[in-house]
Amino acid sequence: MIKKFIKSKLIKRDKYRSSRGGDARRLDMFCVQCQAFVLTYQKDGHGSLLRLYFDRILAPTALLNLEKQTDLTGKPLTCLQCGAILAMPYIYEKEQRPAFRIIQATIIKRLKK
């Protein structure tokens, strides 16, 4: 019972999630170049991962609430260990939602258990 409660607190539930079918998974992302941990992300629904919405980044603390810091929208997502550029910020027009567009073959995804 306790475990179930914790899990439900970790997954964000809102209008974006319900519009994608209500299915959500947490993914750990790593840099392809140096294997360093980059971030934990909540993926809503099915389909391939092309962009990372700012409001779905769950860790690390330095990358939380980016959607509230408008001055950061021009800053690319980089690997803190090797400096590789992993994704570029933009506004996903359909939802007017800030996101990082993933640069192909720069990020490794692993399902978080």
Ligand SMILES: [Zn+2]
């Ligand atoms: Zn790296």
